[in-house]
Amino acid sequence: MNVPMSDQECRIATEALSEQIDRYANLIVRKGVAIKPGQQLLVRGPIERADFVRRVVAKAYEAGSGPVTVIWDDDGITRLTFENNDIDFFETVPEWKRIQLDSLAEAGAALLFLDGSDPMMLKGIDPGKPAAYARAINTQCLSYRNGMDFGKNVWCIAGVPVAKWATTVYPGLSDAEAVYRLWLAILATARADGEDPESDWETHNASFEKTKRFLNEHRFDALRYTSSNGTDLVIGLNEGHIWEGGAGRTVDGTVFFPNIPTEEVFTTPDRLRADGTVFSALPLVHGGQIVRDFWFRFENGAVVDYDAAQGIDVLKSILERDENAVRLGECALISKNTPIRQSETLFFDTLYDENASCHLALGMGFPECIEGGLEMDKDEAAAHGVNQSAVHVDFMIGSDDLDIKGIAKDGSETQIFVNGQWAWE
Numbered sequence: 169m170n171v172p173m174s175d176q177e178c179r180i181a182t183e184a185l186s187e188q189i190d191r192y193a194n195l196i197v198r199k200g201v202a203i204k205p206g207q208q209l210l211v212r213g214p215i216e217r218a219d220f221v222r223r224v225v226a227k228a229y230e231a232g233s234g235p236v237t238v239i240w241d242d243d244g245i246t247r248l249t250f251e252n253n254d255i256d257f258f259e260t261v262p263e264w265k266r267i268q269l270d271s272l273a274e275a276g277a278a279l280l281f282l283d284g285s286d287p288m289m290l291k292g293i294d295p296g297k298p299a300a301y302a303r304a305i306n307t308q309c310l311s312y313r314n315g316m317d318f319g320k321n322v323w324c325i326a327g328v329p330v331a332k333w334a335t336t337v338y339p340g341l342s343d344a345e346a347v348y349r350l351w352l353a354i355l356a357t358a359r360a361d362g363e364d365p366e367s368d369w370e371t372h373n374a375s376f377e378k379t380k381r382f383l384n385e386h387r388f389d390a391l392r393y394t395s396s397n398g399t400d401l402v403i404g405l406n407e408g409h410i411w412e413g414g415a416g417r418t419v420d421g422t423v424f425f426p427n428i429p430t431e432e433v434f435t436t437p438d439r440l441r442a443d444g445t446v447f448s449a450l451p452l453v454h455g456g457q458i459v460r461d462f463w464f465r466f467e468n469g470a471v472v473d474y475d476a477a478q479g480i481d482v483l484k485s486i487l488e489r490d491e492n493a494v495r496l497g498e499c500a501l502i503s504k505n506t507p508i509r510q511s512e513t514l515f516f517d518t519l520y521d522e523n524a525s526c527h528l529a530l531g532m533g534f535p536e537c538i539e540g541g542l543e544m545d546k547d548e549a550a551a552h553g554v555n556q557s558a559v560h561v562d563f564m565i566g567s568d569d570l571d572i573k574g575i576a577k578d579g580s581e582t583q584i585f586v587n588g589q590w591a592w593e
Contacts, residue, residue: 178344185351192326192360193223195428197231199369200324201278202424205232210272212239213282217328221282237272243289243332250293258301261308269305273315278424279323286332287453287516295485298455299559303489306532306558318535319417319542322424325519327354336516357508357520358429369425376414379433379590383411386582388574390441391499393526395567397447401466402575403499403528404441406553408539411435419542429508431523434500436533439555442466442496449525450564453516457482462563470494471530486530492557498529502566504588518562525566526585531559 173181197203209228213221218240225236250258273279290298306313315321334346341349355361359368387409393401413433415423445465452459459479464471471494476483487494502525508515509524533554535541541549550556572585583591 172342173345173348175342175344178342178348182344182348182351185348185355188355188361189220189351190223190227191365192355192358193220193227195358195360195365195369196224196280196324196326197227197233199366200326200425200428201280201322202422203228203231203233203278204422206234208234208272208275208277209236209280210239210269210277211236211280211282212241213328214284214330215240215242216330217282217284220328224280224282233278237268237277241285243286243330246285247289247293250290250297253297255294255297255300258297259304261304266309269309270311273309273312273321277321279312279316279321281323281325282328283325283517283519284328284330284333286330287336287458288332290455290457293455293457295455295457295482299485299489303558317532319419322416322418322422324424324426324428326358326428327517327519329354333517337513353511353513353515357511357523359507360428373414376433380411380413383433383435383574383584386574386576388582389577390575391584392573392575392581393444393446393565393570394572395447395565395570397449397567398463399444399446399565399567399570401442401444401446403496404438404469406436406438406538408552409435409437410537410539410541412534412537416536427519427523429520429523431506431508432500432502432527434498434534434537436535436537436554437496437499438469438553439492439495439497439533439550440469440553442469446528446565447567448563448565449567449570450514450521451516452479452482452561452563453518453521454482454486454561458516459483466496469496486559486561489531489559490557492555493531493559493561495530495555495557496528497531497533497555497557497560498527498562500527500529500562501572501585502526503585503590503593504566504568505593521564522562525564526570526572526588527562527564527566529560529562531555531557531561 329350331343334350338346390404447463462476465473568588574582
């Protein structure tokens with residue numbers, strides 16, 4: 169029987185985490201966005217966690233950053249905005265916002281997104297509205313979007329707890345206890361609960377390097393996914409594809425970590441080669457709405473049929489966002505033997521849930537995942553098999569019995585995954 173904590177006990181327990189939370193903030197600044205002396209920093213974060221945003225800003229200035237710009241998010245105002253404006257309002261980015269984002273990217277700013285919101289924030293909202301907003305940002309703020317997509321700006325997404333998110337993950341607990349529990353989970357899954365998180369991340373990154381070396385040396389032509397839930401899918405890989413994961417690198421050689429936490433190695437598949445059916449292993453939370461028990465059937469790289477037990481309208485809005493939203497931009501491999509998966513926690517947040525499971529992504533591919541990709545324009549990247557889209561939506565497919573085989577050009581097969589984990593684990 170779990171005895172609830174009083175609010176005072178939660179306050180004392182959370183205060184006891186203060187030093188660890190400081191280390192986490194330092195990790196985000198020094199490893200996540202790898203801030204350089206004099207470099208501008210953009211921080212976007214929930215106003216409910218202003219206390220943590222201040223810690224991050226302080227750590228940035230301690231590390232020698234230039235001016236820091238903070239953009240605040242508020243779930244209540246966000247919902248009111250979507251409730252009270254027609255869809256055409258969201259189809260154009262206001263000039264002041266475009267100038268703000270593009271000018272920061274053009275100045276070489278590091279871009280930090282502190283991820284914490286109510287997963288149910290947009291429940292009942294027309295999914296076309298957040299879809300239109302995302303499309304507008306991605307297609308109209310070109311310096312900002314291309315800075316991240318083409319390796320010009322460092323960027324990092326890291327989690328912070330807010331009450332509505334915490335009580336969704338831990339229903340039945342008070343706000344204070346749920347936030348405390350979520351802090352513990354965030355620190356643990358981000359490998360930031362030790363004495364030296366920065367050193368721990370160097371060790372963590374070394375494991376990525378070993379796995380990437382294996383995959384990049386084999387240069388498989390395709391991957392075959394099978395699972396007892398009905399998944400039977402073959403995904404073609406591009407000529408000259410590159411497996412990435414762990415640390416990222418900008419075109420000027422800056423090493424950074426785009427996601428904290430991260431457990432995946434990933435590449436961009438051939439946008440024209442995916443055939444078969446794949447079933448979800450975890451719910452998808454998209455635009456504040458949940459999709460459960462869904463599947464896609466692919467032919468020649470494109471989704472030709474799909475269904476869901478819940479949230480099919482959300483899938484429809486994703487797939488119809490542009491002509492290439494029906495094609496794959498990412499395939500990511502993650503063992504079930506990771507802190508997030510072993511926590512047996514559904515976070516209702518893609519940053520965490522995608523790192524609990526092998527996943528695929530509809531939409532935009534990664535030019536850095538193909539030889540010379542960062543020097544290509546969008547048309548050249550597309551000609552080399554990299555999907556071009558205004559969306560990138562991850563969905564989890566890593567069931568406990570998932571098997572994956574790498575298929576060479578001569579048709580020979582190599583076992584990569586057995587029962588949801590690397591074949592060599």
